[in-house]
Amino acid sequence: MGRAPCCDKNGLKKGPWTPEEDHKLITYIQLHSPGNWRNLPKNAGLQRCGKSCRLRWTNYLRPDIKRGRFSFEEEETIIQLHSILGNKWSAIAARLPGRTDNEIKNYWNTHIRKRLLRNGIDPVTHAPRLDLLDLSSILRSTLCNQSSSLLNVSNLLGTQALLNPELLSIVSTLLSLKQENPETLLQYLQQNQLFNSINTHQLQNNQNIMQLNDHHQFQTPVSDVSSLLNQTQFMMQAANNVEGELFSDMTDFNCQNSQENLIPSTSSLMNQAFVSEQAPINQVLYSSPSSSNPTVPVPSESSSLQSVLNNGNQNNFNFDSVMSTPLSSPAPLNSSSTYLNNSSTEDERESYCSSFLKFEIPESLDISDFM
DNA sequence: AACTTTTACAACCGCATCATT
DNA sequence: AAATGATGCGGTTGTAAAAGT
Incomplete structure (x- = not known):
C-alpha cells in the first residue's frame, strides 16, 4: 500500500521550534484540540x-x-x-x-544502555555478556595477581562453565564492585547472604571473614571472593584457550580501562554462548540496572548464587552444579527494593545500584497486556 | 581563553498499522 | 479488495551545552 507523504514539505x-511557534501551537490546541494534525499548521498559522x-x-x-530527571x-x-x-x-x-x-528512548540510549554495557550486561537481551565487560580490568587482575596459576592445565577443564550466564553475572558484579567500591561489595555480599554461606561452609573454623580497615579497603584474605574471582579468571583463560589464542601479547592489556581492549575471539564465543539464553518472560527476574541481569535469580533461599556456593565443595566452585543450574530459576520475586531519592547523582546511582540485586515486577504490571 | 570532544536530547525520517473511502 | 490518508512508532541525526585538554 502506498504511503503518501504527510504533507508538502516545500x-x-x-x-x-521557537517560543513563538510553541505559543501558537499551544494556543491553537487549547482552543480547538489538535483535531486533524495535517490541517493544524495551516489553521494555527504555522509553517x-x-x-x-x-x-x-x-x-x-x-x-x-x-520534565526533569x-x-x-x-x-x-x-x-x-x-x-x-x-x-x-x-x-x-x-x-x-x-514520560x-x-x-524514555533517549534516556535509555544515553544513560541506561551505557551503564548496562559497562557492567557486562547486554542491553538488548539483558543477559550477561563477558565480552561487554571491562575485560581489561579483569585481565589486569588476572595478570597481576594470578599469573602463577594462569597456565594450570587443570583449569581448562572448566571451559564449559564460562557459558553459564548466571555465574558470569555474579562474577562480573563482584569484580566490578571489588574494583570500584569495595564497601559496596561488602554490602552486596551481605545482601546476597554470601556472608552466611561463607561463614557456614568455609570459614567456620578460622574466622576468616572479610574485614574493612580504616580506609575501607578490603584486607586479605577474602578467600571466597578470591576463589570466585579466580574462577572467573581461569574462565577467561579457558575462553581464550578454546580458540587457541592464549595471551600472546600481554601488552595489549596494559592496564587501560577501555572497551576497545576486548578479545575478539572471546567476544564471538560469548556472543554465541549468550545471545539465545534470555529467560522466558514468565520467569524473568529483575535485577539492578547496573549490576546484574534478569537471568540471575533474586537473592533468596532458592537463589542460584546461594546454591552455587552451597553446592560447591568446601573450597572451590563445583562447576558441575554451576553448569546444571537452570538459566532462570523461578525464584520468588523479592520486593525489598531500596530506592535512592530522586536527587541522587549518576555516580551515586551507579555505585549503589551495584548492590541491588532485588527487583520486583510492579503489581500493577500485567504482563499479559503485552502479550 | 580557545579549541576539541563528548554528551544529551529535540527533532526528523521512513516504515508500519489502522481507519476510511 | 484495493487505494488512500492519518497517526503511531522506532531508529537515527543534528546541534547546543557541557566537559575535557
Whole structure:
C-alpha cells in the first residue's frame, strides 16, 4: 500500500521550534484540540508540517509531561519493562505517567544502555555478556595477581562453565564492585547472604571473614571472593584457550580501562554462548540496572548464587552444579527494593545500584497486556 | 581563553498499522 | 479488495551545552 507523504514539505520550516511557534501551537490546541494534525499548521498559522506539530506537542508541549530527571523508580521500571518488551518505547512510556516514548528512548540510549554495557550486561537481551565487560580490568587482575596459576592445565577443564550466564553475572558484579567500591561489595555480599554461606561452609573454623580497615579497603584474605574471582579468571583463560589464542601479547592489556581492549575471539564465543539464553518472560527476574541481569535469580533461599556456593565443595566452585543450574530459576520475586531519592547523582546511582540485586515486577504490571 | 570532544536530547525520517473511502 | 490518508512508532541525526585538554 502506498504511503503518501504527510504533507508538502516545500517551504515548511524544520529544526528547533521557537517560543513563538510553541505559543501558537499551544494556543491553537487549547482552543480547538489538535483535531486533524495535517490541517493544524495551516489553521494555527504555522509553517510546519502536521507531523512536526504532533511530535512537538506529544513530546514536549503537552501539559501532562513530566520534565526533569528520571527518578530511580522510573529507571528501574524502564529496565524491567525493557527486559520484557524490548524497544517498545511507547508501551514502556504507557507505564510511566508523564514520560514520553521519545524521552524514555533517549534516556535509555544515553544513560541506561551505557551503564548496562559497562557492567557486562547486554542491553538488548539483558543477559550477561563477558565480552561487554571491562575485560581489561579483569585481565589486569588476572595478570597481576594470578599469573602463577594462569597456565594450570587443570583449569581448562572448566571451559564449559564460562557459558553459564548466571555465574558470569555474579562474577562480573563482584569484580566490578571489588574494583570500584569495595564497601559496596561488602554490602552486596551481605545482601546476597554470601556472608552466611561463607561463614557456614568455609570459614567456620578460622574466622576468616572479610574485614574493612580504616580506609575501607578490603584486607586479605577474602578467600571466597578470591576463589570466585579466580574462577572467573581461569574462565577467561579457558575462553581464550578454546580458540587457541592464549595471551600472546600481554601488552595489549596494559592496564587501560577501555572497551576497545576486548578479545575478539572471546567476544564471538560469548556472543554465541549468550545471545539465545534470555529467560522466558514468565520467569524473568529483575535485577539492578547496573549490576546484574534478569537471568540471575533474586537473592533468596532458592537463589542460584546461594546454591552455587552451597553446592560447591568446601573450597572451590563445583562447576558441575554451576553448569546444571537452570538459566532462570523461578525464584520468588523479592520486593525489598531500596530506592535512592530522586536527587541522587549518576555516580551515586551507579555505585549503589551495584548492590541491588532485588527487583520486583510492579503489581500493577500485567504482563499479559503485552502479550 | 580557545579549541576539541563528548554528551544529551529535540527533532526528523521512513516504515508500519489502522481507519476510511 | 484495493487505494488512500492519518497517526503511531522506532531508529537515527543534528546541534547546543557541557566537559575535557
